[in-house]
Amino acid sequence: AKYDGGQRMCFFERSMDKALQRRRMVEHELRLAIGRDEFDLLYQPQFSLETEEACGTEALIRWHHPVHGKIAPAHFISVAEETGLIVPLGEWVLRRACSDAVKWENPLTVAVNLSPAQFRDGDIVEMVSNVLKETGLPPERLELEITENLLINDTEEVLQKLKTLRKLGVAIAMDDFGTGFSSLSYLARFPFSKIKIDRHFIQMMTKDPAVKAIVRTIIALGKSLDITITAEGVETVEQARMLREFGCPKVQGFLYSQPIPASEAGHAKPKVSTL
Numbered sequence: 001a002k003y004d005g006g007q008r009m010c011f012f013e014r015s016m017d018k019a020l021q022r023r024r025m026v027e028h029e030l031r032l033a034i035g036r037d038e039f040d041l042l043y044q045p046q047f048s049l050e051t052e053e054a055c056g057t058e059a060l061i062r063w064h065h066p067v068h069g070k071i072a073p074a075h076f077i078s079v080a081e082e083t084g085l086i087v088p089l090g091e092w093v094l095r096r097a098c099s100d101a102v103k104w105e106n107p108l109t110v111a112v113n114l115s116p117a118q119f120r121d122g123d124i125v126e127m128v129s130n131v132l133k134e135t136g137l138p139p140e141r142l143e144l145e146i147t148e149n150l151l152i153n154d155t156e157e158v159l160q161k162l163k164t165l166r167k168l169g170v171a172i173a174m175d176d177f178g179t180g181f182s183s184l185s186y187l188a189r190f191p192f193s194k195i196k197i198d199r200h201f202i203q204m205m206t207k208d209p210a211v212k213a214i215v216r217t218i219i220a221l222g223k224s225l226d227i228t229i230t231a232e233g234v235e236t237v238e239q240a241r242m243l244r245e246f247g248c249p250k251v252q253g254f255l256y257s258q259p260i261p262a263s264e265a266g267h268a269k270p271k272v273s274t275l
C-alpha cells in the first residue's frame, strides 16, 4: 500500500508539473500571438424562431497558431484570464467585432463575450465607449455577454458599470443561464436585456421532463420580465419545435448555422427550416 501511495503521489506531481508547463507555454505563446495578429473572429448567427430570419450574431474568437494550427477558446481563454492578457485581447475582440459589424449589409446585432477580469482590471466602460466612437457602430447593435461568475464578487461596483453600459445604449446578456447558482436573484438586481439558456438544458430538455419544465419556465419568466430569451446549442429539429411551442423568441445553434466568417455574417441564412 505504501508503495502504491508513493507511485500515485509521484504521478500526481508529474502531471501537475505538466499542466503547469503547458500553462506557461500557452501564456508565452499568447503574448506573442497578440503582437502577431494570430486571432480571428467567427460569427454565429441567431435566428428568430417565428420567422427564421437572422436577428443577431455572436462573435467567437479563434486562434490560428503558426505551428499548432487552430486552437479553440476553451484551450486559451482561461489562461488569458489568469494572466491578465484577456484585457488587451478582449479589447482587440471588441474593436474587431464592432468594425466588422458596421460593414454588414444587414444591420444585425453583434454579441461579444466579456470576462470578469475585464471588469476588474480594466476600465470597461471607457473601453466600450471609445470603441463605439472609433468604429461608428450604433450602440443598439452591440450586446455584451457576461456570466454569473462576474456577479458573485464586487457586486455594487459591477452593478454600476453595467448600468452605465446600459445608458450608453448597449444591451447586456446573461450567458450560460442556469449553470451558476443564484440566477433568479441576479435577474432582479442586474440590468439584463437578454438571457441565453445554456446549451446543456437544450440538449437535455427532449429527454428529461424536469429539464423540459425548467426550460419552459425560463421562457415564461423572460416574457414576464420583458427579457429576450435565446436558446443556445440548438442542434435538432425536435429541439427547435419544442422551443417554438414554448414561445422561445430566438435560437442559436449548429442546426441553423455554425459560426461563419465576418464576410458572410451580414447575409446569414439558416441551413434548415423547421417552420
Ligand code: C2E
Pocket: 044, 059, 060, 061, 072, 073, 074, 077, 090, 093, 113, 114, 115, 175, 176, 199, 232, 233, 234, 235, 252, 253, 254, 255, 259
Ligand atoms: P459561449 O459563449 O457559450 O459560446 C457558445 C459556444 O458554443 C461556442 O463555442 C460555439 O461554437 C458553441 N456552439 C454553438 N452552437 C452549438 C451547438 O449547436 N452545439 C454545440 N455543442 N456547441 C455549439 P466556442 O466558439 O468554442 O467558444 C467556447 C467559449 O469560449 C464560449 O462559450 C465563451 O465562453 C468563450 N469565448 C469565445 N470567444 C470569446 C471571446 O472573444 N472572449 C471571451 N472572454 N470568451 C470567449
Ligand code: CA
Pocket: 058, 113, 145, 175
Ligand atoms: Ca457567449
Ligand code: CA
Pocket: 175, 176, 196, 198, 199, 232
Ligand atoms: Ca453560452
Ligand code: CA
Pocket: 147, 175, 176
Ligand atoms: Ca461560456
